[in-house]
Amino acid sequence: MTVGAMQPAVATGALVIDALSAGYGDTQVLWDISMTVDPGEVVALIGSNGAGKSSLLGAVSGVVSTWGGSVRYGERALTGFEPDRIVRAGVLQVPQGRRLFGSLTVEENLRMGAYLRNDREVDADLERMLKLLPRLRERYGYLAGRLSGGEQQQVAIARALMARPQVLLIDEMSLGLAPVLVDQLVELLAQIHATGVSILIVEQDVQTALEVSSRAYVLETGRITLSGPSEQLLDDPQVKKAYLGV
Amino acid sequence: MTAAPAPAAGVALRISEVGMRFGGLWALSEVSFDVEHGSVLGLIGPNGSGKTTLMNVISGVYKPTTGSVTYEGRRIADVPTHAVCHLGIARTFQVVKPFASLTVRENVAVGAMYGRYGGKRSTRASFERAQELLEIVGLARVAERAASDLTIPDRKRLEVAKALALDPDVLLLDEVMAGLNATEVEEALELLRDVNRRGVTLIVVEHLMKAIVSISTTIVVLAEGKKIAQGAPSEVLASPQVIEAYLGSRWVKRQAALKEIEAQRADAVRVQPPEAHG
Numbered sequence: 001m002t003v004g005a006m007q008p009a010v011a012t013g014a015l016v017i018d019a020l021s022a023g024y025g026d027t028q029v030l031w032d033i034s035m036t037v038d039p040g041e042v043v044a045l046i047g048s049n050g051a052g053k054s055s056l057l058g059a060v061s062g063v064v065s066t067w068g069g070s071v072r073y074g075e076r077a078l079t080g081f082e083p084d085r086i087v088r089a090g091v092l093q094v095p096q097g098r099r100l101f102g103s104l105t106v107e108e109n110l111r112m113g114a115y116l117r118n119d120r121e122v123d124a125d126l127e128r129m130l131k132l133l134p135r136l137r138e139r140y141g142y143l144a145g146r147l148s149g150g151e152q153q154q155v156a157i158a159r160a161l162m163a164r165p166q167v168l169l170i171d172e173m174s175l176g177l178a179p180v181l182v183d184q185l186v187e188l189l190a191q192i193h194a195t196g197v198s199i200l201i202v203e204q205d206v207q208t209a210l211e212v213s214s215r216a217y218v219l220e221t222g223r224i225t226l227s228g229p230s231e232q233l234l235d236d237p238q239v240k241k242a243y244l245g246v
Numbered sequence: 247m248t249a250a251p252a253p254a255a256g257v258a259l260r261i262s263e264v265g266m267r268f269g270g271l272w273a274l275s276e277v278s279f280d281v282e283h284g285s286v287l288g289l290i291g292p293n294g295s296g297k298t299t300l301m302n303v304i305s306g307v308y309k310p311t312t313g314s315v316t317y318e319g320r321r322i323a324d325v326p327t328h329a330v331c332h333l334g335i336a337r338t339f340q341v342v343k344p345f346a347s348l349t350v351r352e353n354v355a356v357g358a359m360y361g362r363y364g365g366k367r368s369t370r371a372s373f374e375r376a377q378e379l380l381e382i383v384g385l386a387r388v389a390e391r392a393a394s395d396l397t398i399p400d401r402k403r404l405e406v407a408k409a410l411a412l413d414p415d416v417l418l419l420d421e422v423m424a425g426l427n428a429t430e431v432e433e434a435l436e437l438l439r440d441v442n443r444r445g446v447t448l449i450v451v452e453h454l455m456k457a458i459v460s461i462s463t464t465i466v467v468l469a470e471g472k473k474i475a476q477g478a479p480s481e482v483l484a485s486p487q488v489i490e491a492y493l494g495s496r497w498v499k500r501q502a503a504l505k506e507i508e509a510q511r512a513d514a515v516r517v518q519p520p521e522a523h524g
Binding site: 048049050147148149150151172175176177178179180181182183186204206207208211242243244 | 290291292293294295340397398399421424425426427428429430453455490491492493494495496497500
């Protein structure tokens, strides 16, 4: 894996979430969320199951309806946009559970990532992706549903990269993966980050999340309760007790 | 689990020379190990190393291409899944499979009704049994809810309750702790220890090393379909081969850091003046 193998899609602005509230039906799940991901920054969002982490990513991606507040990327307001317009704006989610097209091949899944593109560099980007992740070349013609969990997560991230995102939102990347495979994905994140893409990760593996990010936010029952440099949060007694089990 | 049987000594499950071929690919080859009655066997390995395939072989979903599985001396490789379950082997699924439109209690009652002692249980007794199990796993509070309404940790609990409703002697747990946070993992471990104390032998597939180390009596490591290590947790985790194939360098670094913290703590305790203890 080399940095040069990837086409840089440099984040040009900050992702700014301001006083965001959101919910499903009559049930509010997010209250007054304000957070920022600066250009080229890796930020982590941690919290318990049900705290609203995935809902927050959903609200940014346009798949969960926002009730108030705003989401901006650079100069553009994204609030209330359809998900495809948010993708076109450069903000893309790698969903929890990978959500691959299981009955399509690896190649087809990757091409689906470039669905909204109309430039002529899709094939070149495919080749770059296979250089970055040689395992996917070996699995190129396989049905995605037949791959192991680690391979599927690689496909999910590569599919997202095929859209040339500037901001990548990654939900539970390490879920169900062997430690050594999480190491590889951490390495991959570093490669992506090095190209200038901003990354917001949501992780149950809080240790990993805080190791790979520069700043982090703690979400509890729909509200941000703590934020700061990741290094500090790793040493925070409250975080240690609740999330690191030490 | 009502009358806790004293764990019988000896081998419950013997996996011998098991091989499983899918087309040109050997998902498992020559895997052998014994599972002692009343023990907790941790099964780890990279994704795609054959753990779930082995679970499927033991529970009768797949018939192994080579080798055999015996349960209390009886070959079960040719026994269909429901019969394996009736012999006393139950399992959970990595991707949980509740009956989404039934309530939580109904989901568990189905197991109690059609499982190992199902034929001898009335509908009413099955629902009572389901209620007992929901209390054990901590789901009594949502017994009347539709299974599809449950949160992720609760779905995992339901998966365990459904399997326990089958009255197993051996329970195969396929990643029941994935997606749980540190506190929830502790709760899940408490539950599994409790189940084990009631005499149920456990085979636990899990990627959370903290959990595996804390609960397993023996760990077996698979890589590319082969067994690469077996032994007590401390031996297995020190094996360079296991570190390379599974644990990775970050894990080793973390362990070293943890040891240092513990050593510092121990030093801090030692230098306390005697009156501090009074």
